[in-house]
Amino acid sequence: MNPTGGGWVIMLTIALAMLLAVAHLPADAPAWWGWLRPSWLVLVVFYWVMALPHRLGMISAWIIGLLVDVLYADPLGVNGFCLAALTYVTWSFYERFRMYSVAQQGAVVFLLVLGTEFVRMLAQHYGRNGALSWGILIPAVTSTIAWPLVAWALRRVRFQFAVE
Amino acid sequence: MALAIVSALLLVVDLNSRLLSPLRSFLATIVSPIYVIAESPYRVSQSASATLSTRETLIKENEELRKRNFELAQVTQQFVALREENARLRQLLGSRQRLDSKVLVAELIGVVPSPTTFQVEIDKGSDAGVFVGQAVIDADGLFGQVVEVAQFSSRVMLLVDAAHAVPVQVNRNDFRSIAAGTGRMDRLELEYVPITADIRVGDILVSSGLGGHFPRGYPVGEVTSVVTDPTMTYAQVAARPIAALDRSRHVLLVFDANAQVKDKEEPAAQQARAEAPAEEPQ
Numbered sequence: 001m002n003p004t005g006g007g008w009v010i011m012l013t014i015a016l017a018m019l020l021a022v023a024h025l026p027a028d029a030p031a032w033w034g035w036l037r038p039s040w041l042v043l044v045v046f047y048w049v050m051a052l053p054h055r056l057g058m059i060s061a062w063i064i065g066l067l068v069d070v071l072y073a074d075p076l077g078v079n080g081f082c083l084a085a086l087t088y089v090t091w092s093f094y095e096r097f098r099m100y101s102v103a104q105q106g107a108v109v110f111l112l113v114l115g116t117e118f119v120r121m122l123a124q125h126y127g128r129n130g131a132l133s134w135g136i137l138i139p140a141v142t143s144t145i146a147w148p149l150v151a152w153a154l155r156r157v158r159f160q161f162a163v164e
Numbered sequence: 165m166a167l168a169i170v171s172a173l174l175l176v177v178d179l180n181s182r183l184l185s186p187l188r189s190f191l192a193t194i195v196s197p198i199y200v201i202a203e204s205p206y207r208v209s210q211s212a213s214a215t216l217s218t219r220e221t222l223i224k225e226n227e228e229l230r231k232r233n234f235e236l237a238q239v240t241q242q243f244v245a246l247r248e249e250n251a252r253l254r255q256l257l258g259s260r261q262r263l264d265s266k267v268l269v270a271e272l273i274g275v276v277p278s279p280t281t282f283q284v285e286i287d288k289g290s291d292a293g294v295f296v297g298q299a300v301i302d303a304d305g306l307f308g309q310v311v312e313v314a315q316f317s318s319r320v321m322l323l324v325d326a327a328h329a330v331p332v333q334v335n336r337n338d339f340r341s342i343a344a345g346t347g348r349m350d351r352l353e354l355e356y357v358p359i360t361a362d363i364r365v366g367d368i369l370v371s372s373g374l375g376g377h378f379p380r381g382y383p384v385g386e387v388t389s390v391v392t393d394p395t396m397t398y399a400q401v402a403a404r405p406i407a408a409l410d411r412s413r414h415v416l417l418v419f420d421a422n423a424q425v426k427d428k429e430e431p432a433a434q435q436a437r438a439e440a441p442a443e444e445p446q
Contacts, residue, residue: 080174131326
């Protein structure tokens with residue numbers, strides 16, 4: 001048996017997602033490659049909330065979001081709000097999302113990532129003079145493509161370490 | 165709902181004031197190891213290539229460095245003489261002498277991975293005396309400024325970030341302007357340049373030091389295009405940053421000595437001015 005229910009596994013996967021989110025490309029890579037990065041954190045948080053809704057609540061998602069704000073140099077509170085809202089939406093519909101096929105879940109991921117990226121862009125725009133662009137569609141698309149892989153990997157991790 | 169309100173509150177306070185910077189520093193101290201780990205593959209490959217490079221390459225590199233060092237030493241000799249002369253002339257003019265700035269070398273340990281934000285993480289923090297607003301330069305020119313300080317690391321905003329602007333002047337004729345970042349790595353724009361201003365492609369822009377943030381006289385950019393449309397009030401002037409923003413691995417934090425200049429130098433300057441006429445006939 002697993003006394004802590006594998007809470008450390010969840011934390012570790014989230015830390016890994018943060019790591020992937022800031023791992024940068026070689027200096028000679030073209031700059032537009034930066035746009036292709038999937039929103040690893042959204043994927044990981046979405047998976048855990050859907051699979052184990054009682055393990056990851058809105059408060060913890062919000063605290064993770066605060067750390068991400070500092071990590072991404074976003075205004076404080078943006079990612080906290082995004083991740084908490086994402087948790088709320090997923091938590092409300094998790095039974096339905098679980099029944100979906102991987103492709104349908106991918107569509108949900110597309111909308112969730114688009115939503116979070118949109119909020120981030122708005123905050124950057126009004127707070128720091130950032131540009132509004134359609135570029136936010138790109139991480140949404142790449143996250144959708146990455147979703148089956150992430151879901152499969154996290155599923156393996158969940159059963160391997162008996163996270164419940 | 166409560167979380168949404170707290171988020172909105174944090175957002176507004178963070179965007180409009182510096183009240184939350186202790187909280188940001190605290191959180192940054194927690195997350196900075198993530199940057200260190202993310203950067204480690206590059207560090208490993210760097211040190212591996214350093215240990216595995218051949219004797220010939222090392223000898224060649226050594227020779228090149230020696231040559232460059234020799235050239236720079238010659239420039240420094242001139243520089244010392246010119247600095248003395250400049251100090252004497254400034255004293256004659258009665259203006260304050262500018263002291264040398266102290267610098268601290270820092271290494272990049274991470275790049276904030278958003279295509280729209282231009283910030284990097286460096287390995288010196290509040291324990292090394294880094295402060296928010298400090299100017300950062302690299303070997304070629306002005307790099308950016310410190311926007312967030314954690315205990316052992318800090319965040320530097322590059323001067324091409326859309327939220328960044330630096331007061332500059334044209335080196336050729338001291339024409340003053342403001343170089344604003346555009347959110348593109350290779351482009352700065354000069355703001356409020358009248359269409360009649362004397363500014364040409366190829367002009368070098370240096371920091372003017374007028375904002376009080378940046379030390380004076382560091383190269384900022386080179387003018388790449390000037391569009392003057394007679395129907396517009398302002399000319400559109402674009403410049404290319406001189407610092408190697410996407411290649412530098414080492415940067416220098418400038419501790420500006422201007423702030424430490426005391427008024428006690430004033431009497432000496434006045435004395436010098438009084439003596440000046442006597443020296444003129446020579």
